[in-house]
Amino acid sequence: MGAQLRVYTQKIKSAQSTKKITKAMELIAASRIQKALVRVKASNPYARALTRAVSAVATYSNEAHPLTVEREQLKRAAIVILTSDRGLAGAFNSQIIREAGELRAKLEAEGKEVDHYLIGNKAVGYFKFRQRSYIKEWTGISDVPTPEVAQEIAAAVLEAYVSEQVDEIHVVYNRFVSMMTQDPTTVRLLPLEVVEAEESGSAEHLPLYEFEPEPARVLDALLPVYVESRIFNALLQSAAAKQAATQKAMKSASDNADKLITDYTRLRNNARQAEITTQISEIVGGADALASAK
């Protein structure tokens, strides 16, 4: 077998084994998306009930709460960046980091200093490599986020907000839109804007609630939990989006491997034919030489 032929055979083998790996990862991601989506769905009733309650209190009592009031002087802002712990997800993390960078530039242009809270190894790696400072990091939780982690993150940012270290808090995360699309989203977490539940029934009239204890204390209890649930939801969405991005990336990797295999197979066939042609012409040439020597 000629050298050229051997090189192509090797390349085909390597593309084939790569394809096996990416195919397996694609299937794993596909099954994990389902699980992640089930978790997102399971957490919905909680978020919906909370949103309803918060808007009820907000509507029927003109309570100004520290968490909902915009401060007059905005000097410092914090950005919470939600990335994944592992890569192999296409532009999933770089999109988020770019989005966060744009937000940072915008905030700095408005004269605010910016603090960062990082979630996921990818963001931490990015900041460490560039030797940029950040306040806090959470890693190893982005695949299966738990309410406890959301609580911890919420406690950390609320603490910073209440003690007036920062005047506003933004969250940048990948929203799960569909299997094919993940949307890098920025939301302002604090001061709170109460978002109406995105259900058709949101137009219904909220009843005139009796509050127990008084509305101000109910708000005190509700708002931090509401913040927590927003963070938890962002974590879950990001986890689902990550799996979807992985699946997409691995699918295109498998497709590319397929294309490589086809291309190299054609080249190998060419090389084989060229070799055979050479051999034939050598034999013919040799026979001719023998015949003319007689």
Place this chain on the structure above:
Amino acid sequence: MALTVSIVSAAEEVWTGEATQVIAKTTEGEIGILRGHEPVLAVLAEEGNVRVTDSSGTVHTVEAADGFLSVDHDRVEIVARNAKLT
């Protein structure tokens, strides 16, 4: 028409169904809810159980603390960070 009760925790829906009576502990004290109760939004006590009597008379006890309870139009929602059936 009985009460429609749903108990949800941060991670999932814990219990949902029809009930005739719900007893919970709020920061102000125990509250019992029967059908026709006025709309209430109450904060649950630091610790305590919620007892739900369903239409067949069985009492379900749910550990639900650190959350809130809302009642309107015979719909009871108990929302707690941690909630589990006991």
